[in-house]
Amino acid sequence: MHTVIRQPAGRHAADMESVLARMLDVMLIALGAVLASLRFAPDTGHSILEVAFVAFDMVFAVLLLPWFGVYDSWRGRSKLRLGVNLVLGWVVVQVCGLAMMYLVHDAASVSRLWFASWTAITAAGLVASRLMVHAALQRMRRAGRNLRTVAVVGAGAHRDSVIANIVASPGAGFRAVAAFNTRPEREPDAPGLPGFRRLREFAGWVRREEIDEVWLALPMSEEDTVLTIMDEFSGDLVNLRFIPDVRSLVMFDRNVIDLIGAPAINLMASPMTPYALMQKAAFDRVFAAVALLALSPVMLAIALTVKATSKGPVLFTQRRKGVDGRVFSIYKFRSMRAHAELPGVVRQATRGDPRITRVGAFLRRTSLDELPQFMNVLRGEMSVVGPRPHAIEHDDQYRSIVDGYIHRYRIKPGITGWAQVNGFRGETDKVEKMQARVEHDLYYLRNWSFGLDMRIVLATVMKGLRHRNAY
Template structure:
């Protein structure tokens, strides 16, 4: 009975914590609006209109922000992903508020400087508050407070790996306290935890010690053990989590998805969730629009220079494969003299290639020839960051000799990528170079995050525009 009461009290505390977080976010929205007004004071006529806008957004935040999971438990999960969810959710709230004001024909009367500054200040405030709270919780957990006790079911390297991950992440707030060794060994393991060979004894100990969670670190084939554990704890309010050992099977992730009502584990599937793809697409469109707007004079100058210095069109197009193998036309500034290729054969540019014009050599060395690809990004055919697309003839050649090459098609190709900022750029005259490029592309697919995209973009700007391998 005490165990049930303790678990219920914990759930009530979590509910109170979630409610307080929502109220605090609403307060930060109002505070951000006030600070923006003090910094960028609008005319007196704006005050009533903007107050109504703020109140409307506060109500929208209570309704919409929970959809982005920002009030769920993030114990053991990426805090940067939480920050991205918070910012994206707040932008959606603001967008809905602006749509409502537009429908009421009030946007023309609103101070745009105030609105933008309010949006930025509130986003910074909410993210900073979240990171501060989790930093404080992390210190408490490292000091041994605010921990959830975990008993692990399993045996062998996978079970040891799960226990090691718990011990190596003290800020996550979990502590391994015991194991049920499915191999039958009751000796203390390498981690010095009490070990049980009898399930009933293990379950009694979990109840007696009021353990919060039981993690099942088992093979996919251990269905009978999973069912036994589920049956044993069927009347207990203990969190049961299955962490299957699928390391030898998965290509990209171990995400559990809902597939027409049934849970499914992705073994080889798209490495990015629909939400991640939506984030990436939104950033791509905004970034490409800004680049094209800012660099339009430069691109026009390059086009004129190409036309003046050599015969032929300013743009070069070529068929490439994009996401899911769909073929599209990629745009580049022409850097070579007009020449005829043999059907079905595409020669890569080599160092000192006589086909490359003097201006073209400069454009290729500085990557300025790639700028028209931002039109491909706007068309939804490419992404700012992703695996670089190759000529179709090269795709057909390498997919049969480089392991994992086909998986580059699982997301949109990019203007820059993880392989390019790590030196795998330019001619792939050796199979080892292509293998290295593909390995880096697969690493990107497995470890994608919005933060990694920003890191690649910054590295491209800092060091990627001029490269000795680009010719």
């Protein structure tokens, strides 16, 4: 084992940046209070209370904000997460400051408008200052300054993918400088980088060149290699990072989570974060309520037409599976003549199906028969956008023969979806058609964003009147 103690390059600069960031945050807290007072000036007799409140918060900020990791290195990490941590930390600081004011029996005298304005202004200032600093750092790093050198350990496609990610993200502040091939007899060296095939030579070069980080791009099965590398560098202050190759194991992205204090890799779990689900649910309820109000004259006209042109109820209900496989009743305008199905059998509609009424054919072709499902969305059973729910009998049939079918249940089913706007709608008389539909649904789960939902909604509106596969 080698014992080489050195200070990593840039460590002192990073410490100085952390100190300056703390000072800037404290100044922004005081500045936010001043700006709030210009708009909501407190009474002269209460001014000393606001000064005391600000002083308490400045102290609490120094003590509490570091707990939220906002002064750690965010090189290559999500700036959105940094902003969330900053706002959350600032709210906690405000709560503690308010509690301190209550202890001295003066909280009731603080202007509520001033307090709310101060909170909002400072939160915006904290986030904006970080974004500006990181934007400046990204420009520096793209210009070749403030970089951390990285040597990559591994072989094959996963190693090359990690190196490609470094090259494609110059603003993150990393630069790949060498690679150690762990399988030289089967895989070529990394193109464009100095290559090593013997660990001792690689480790000696890392020490001589004072490389900042060594990234282990290895499969999870190569535990012995990981331990060997860790033992080799156990006496050095080089950063070792393990980037496991789990592509063949995991179902979705966003794999690593913090689980009761320990890192865990989601092999099969919901791909959407609780925040994303909350955002999606809020949009669903608001959109459904507005849609029902705006479309109520259209829905009333459709209901009267369905009732007047054929016998039977206006609405057709059928049991479907929703999120986590929970069963609910889906609503549609009835588009078929009343008929009896054999127990456990559901016939899909086919071209020229005699069960479909003339009005029903128009409703199905234009998707107007789906409008009552906004009531399902309002009830929390469905989403505006998501995998289309199938009859339970079809679920039971396809879940065992179509790869990934079961994972459609990981989020709420939708009125429309990525598969539907890409033409995978209507009869699935072949397994290949259902497989293609499921692949589009899984793509949606892996790549969900609010922007993608808006794109699907707009595409649905644009294509709603010309579905060739709906009959």
